[in-house]
Amino acid sequence: xxxxxxxxxxxxxxxxxxxxxxxxxxxxxxxxxxxxxxxxxxxxxxxxxxxxxxxxxxxxxxxxxxxxxxxxxxxxxxxxxxxxxxxxxxxxxxxxxxxxxxxxxxxxxxxxxxxxxxxxxxxxxxxxxxxxxxxxxxxxxxxxxxxxxxxxxxxxxxxxxxxxxxxxxxxxxxxxxxxxxxxxxxxxxxxxxxxxxxxxxxxxxxxxxxxxxxxxxxxxxxxxxxxxxxxxxxxxxxxxxxxxxxxxxxxxxxxxxxxxxxxxxxxxxxxxxxxxxxxxxxxxxxxxxxxxxxxxxxxxxxxxxxxxxxxxxxxxxxxxxxxxxxxxxxxxxxxxxxxxxxxxxxxxxxxxxxxxxxxxxxxxxxxxxxxxxxxxxxxxx
Ligand SMILES: *[C@@H]1O[C@H](CO)[C@@H](O)[C@H](O)[C@H]1NC(C)=O
Ligand SMILES: *[C@@H]1O[C@H](CO)[C@@H](O)[C@H](O)[C@H]1NC(C)=O
Ligand SMILES: *[C@@H]1O[C@H](CO)[C@@H](O)[C@H](O)[C@H]1NC(C)=O
Ligand SMILES: *[C@@H]1O[C@H](CO)[C@@H](O)[C@H](O)[C@H]1NC(C)=O
Numbered sequence: 001x002x003x004x005x006x007x008x009x010x011x012x013x014x015x016x017x018x019x020x021x022x023x024x025x026x027x028x029x030x031x032x033x034x035x036x037x038x039x040x041x042x043x044x045x046x047x048x049x050x051x052x053x054x055x056x057x058x059x060x061x062x063x064x065x066x067x068x069x070x071x072x073x074x075x076x077x078x079x080x081x082x083x084x085x086x087x088x089x090x091x092x093x094x095x096x097x098x099x100x101x102x103x104x105x106x107x108x109x110x111x112x113x114x115x116x117x118x119x120x121x122x123x124x125x126x127x128x129x130x131x132x133x134x135x136x137x138x139x140x141x142x143x144x145x146x147x148x149x150x151x152x153x154x155x156x157x158x159x160x161x162x163x164x165x166x167x168x169x170x171x172x173x174x175x176x177x178x179x180x181x182x183x184x185x186x187x188x189x190x191x192x193x194x195x196x197x198x199x200x201x202x203x204x205x206x207x208x209x210x211x212x213x214x215x216x217x218x219x220x221x222x223x224x225x226x227x228x229x230x231x232x233x234x235x236x237x238x239x240x241x242x243x244x245x246x247x248x249x250x251x252x253x254x255x256x257x258x259x260x261x262x263x264x265x266x267x268x269x270x271x272x273x274x275x276x277x278x279x280x281x282x283x284x285x286x287x288x289x290x291x292x293x294x295x296x297x298x299x300x301x302x303x304x305x306x307x308x309x310x311x312x313x314x315x316x317x318x319x320x321x322x323x324x325x326x327x328x329x330x331x332x333x334x335x336x337x338x339x340x341x342x343x344x345x346x347x348x349x350x351x352x353x354x355x356x357x358x359x360x361x362x363x364x365x366x367x368x369x370x371x372x373x374x375x376x377x378x379x380x381x
Contacts, residue, residue: 016308017190019191024293029259044345050367058114130147219264230255261278
């Protein structure tokens with residue numbers, strides 16, 4: 001009897017989300033071939049442990065200085081093993097509690113995708129506040145598109161990835177129309193396709209929307225010849241490709257789906273391939289009952305109920321302990337992977353960013369910068 005009342009109460013209680021069904025492709029990927037398990041990510045060193053939170057995405061300037069953004073709204077520089085502040089908060093000059101907590105995150109701002117443009121300035125998106133440019137000589141910060149303006153009269157909600165062409169076209173993603181960054185788990189569970197791929201022309205200041213209806217549009221990266229873009233559709237474990245030139249210009253298709261995880265940032269590497277960080281994993285054996293989203297995906301009623309009763313902190317407890325970076329080539333074929341099978345050193349990966357001698361491993365919740373010296377893994381390539 002009490003069970004019936006409880007079930008009824010749960011049913012009547014409003015859910016924060018209005019999910020859609022989604023069926024993941026099958027079979028669930030196996031870790032074989034290019035995905036074979038190794039311990040390469042365990043060779044990562046943790047730098048600046050305890051003095052940084054959430055370095056997710058990286059950029060490098062012509063002098064070899066590396067930049068990243070933090071969970072408490074800072075943009076910092078890494079040079080000669082030192083961490084220095086570039087900009088305190090992307091959009092507020094006032095000091096706010098620098099905790100990057102759920103409540104303060106929209107106030108502090110959350111720098112995400114970034115890259116140094118052909119003009120030598122650092123371009124970045126703040127998840128909450130818009131598209132920005134930092135003059136690296138004098139640290140002056142300029143707003144290019146504030147979130148309330150957005151693109152095509154649609155304000156930004158959850159800005160995420162960014163890349164820039166040699167011609168000075170900035171490509172960036174907005175992940176959702178409904179949920180902001182701190183509520184990304186709801187966007188994942190709802191599995192709506194509300195993401196957008198946007199562009200900003202540095203010389204004209206004009207912006208436009210290239211693609212809409214994307215599933216949690218996350219990382220974005222140009223191919224080496226700049227004829228196409230790759231976009232992560234994180235909530236549905238696939239990479240979409242958008243053609244910039246040629247016969248198919250302006251159209252898109254799925255480059256690779258059924259990935260062994262949920263793809264976050266995409267970065268071109270020195271082999272002309274792409275490193276893709278997996279925010280979490282889904283493969284055969286990744287969790288005892290099977291990958292969570294594969295199980296609940298087709299059932300909106302189940303997803304609605306889960307969102308009612310699960311506090312945010314709990315979701316992390318159910319994530320499999322396995323860090324993974326995959327490498328795909330421009331044909332969309334898997335060509336390699338790097339693992340930390342028990343998440344001994346690295347919990348999960350938002351981005352793997354290669355420089356001349358180092359692969360920086362970032363994650364939006366990590367308390368260190370992952371530094372993987374290429375010399376420590378060179379015998380494996
Ligand atoms: C990285 O390597 C390239 C090619 O060898 C070189 O031109 C560039 O100066 C190097 N960058 C740094 C920061 O050392
Ligand atoms: C790079 O180094 C040059 C020469 O030292 C300097 O003039 C320039 O300001 C530096 N650029 C940045 C972005 O720090
Ligand atoms: C960017 O703007 C410049 C200057 O207006 C223009 O010449 C160029 O064609 C634009 N590029 C794109 C891709 O729209
Ligand atoms: C991508 O990798 C596959 C499998 O190794 C290979 O057959 C294909 O030629 C590669 N494509 C490119 C453009 O390198």
